[in-house]
Amino acid sequence: MLLIECPWCGQRDQTEFHPHGEAHIARPEDPDALDEAAWGDYVFFRKNPKGLHYERWVHSHGCRRWFNVMRDTVTDHIHASYKPGDPKPELPITADGGDTTGTPKT
């Protein structure tokens, strides 16, 4: 079970949240202009990486707001959570090499 940081409410139990898959997928400007391949690609195809994953969560049993999380899918360690529209964070997050969950980097 994960401890997830909502950018508005702070750290809460994972059961308060709902994940919604890969983040930073921009909706095509002009969907009508896309062919089958491009539309299918946008709707269904995902990176599904083994490692760092940028993903969307919604605080469904809390403030009900959406935000993004940067998590390692091998360890399930959460490196950062950030508001929609914020730039994609990179590793390392803080000056001392730790991350926003307060876990020092080892």
Add this chain to the structure above:
Amino acid sequence: MNRYSIFSLLRNAVNYHQDWQRAWRSPDPKREYDVVIVGGGGHGLATAYYLAKECGVTNVAVIEKGWIGGGNTGRNTTIVRSNYLYDESAGIYEHALKLWEGLSQELNYNVMFSPRGLLHLAHSVHDMQEIGRRGSAIRLNGIDSEFLSPAQVKEMVPFINLDCRYPVMGALLQRRGGTARHDAVAWGYARAADDLGVDIIQNCEVTGFRIEDNVVTGVDTSRGMIGAKKVGCVVAGHCSVLASMAGFRLPVESVPLQALVSEPIKPVLDCVVMSGSVHAYISQSDKGELVIGAGSDLYNSYSQRGSFDVIEETVGPVVELYPIFSRMKMLRQWGGIVDVTVDRSPILGTTPVKNLFFNCGWGTGGFKATPGSGHVFAHSIARGEMHPVAEPFSINRFNTGALIDEGAAAAVAH
């Protein structure tokens, strides 16, 4: 290969079981194969077996990063059935079920296929409509399916609590469904494939593909480069990782799926009972353990463990439906990484890279398909075009929109 029989058992008993032959060799990889199968789970091993047995392609290697059957094949709750809604699904799962019925004889290996009957419980009006629709569709496809009243359910499972928080309003029964021994399926296919000349190479991880002019020519592995005229990738939860090595993406997300087993008890449950809407799947193994399948986590992960809350959600209904299990101790719990597609149907197909084939997306329910999937995938690889039973499961369906939506249809995971 020494055939297993009552006589070989007697002969070896006389020698205190010292002289049993190894079930398969452990060869060094050759420089090149006609076909390399990546992934030594049930599906990969079955593919290799049918390539050698039926397609005349014996220069084949199965390359497995760990030990064979150590992936989802050895982690699943072993439910076998073919009662799916759509014709395409009926095609592939029933093809598999027919092969299950003769598999122990075919492989000369006891896979302990046990068609003990499988119940899908309905707990609501919606569930009743769902089993009504699906049950009729299954029968139209010539597959066995019966509707049971709550009283008939009680006859099969006398200790079930019909009138509880999850009232049992009826059930769908597939008598030919049941369970099989998961490890034995991997071992049986491995032994039979090895006997036909297939090299099974364990502890060898594929780390990349050799691709020239968009044609695959081999794989890079932790034991060096291995050439291949054709490559079949059957790596379940890791399919996106392998696809990204080959330069494309898949319509798949990998999530943990959990199961747990109890301490062993005397025989009490002689069928499989599934309950899709409350996520409680239960059967009793021949060792006496209750085997309980849980739901999957909703977030992508390769961690091979799942969340506590998922177990709680599963055990709650189990205790409610079967109060006599409430004080049993659970011995083990584990997770596997399952490759889930949006329509909950698998992907078998060619890829953007020539001579590279993928078989994946079986998600939470591919064990039952092992023989059928291996069989049609082998024929597809050998011919270079998809077998008619596999054809509808192409990657392309996510572009054309011809989804085979078993997820929405059955709301049942396994």
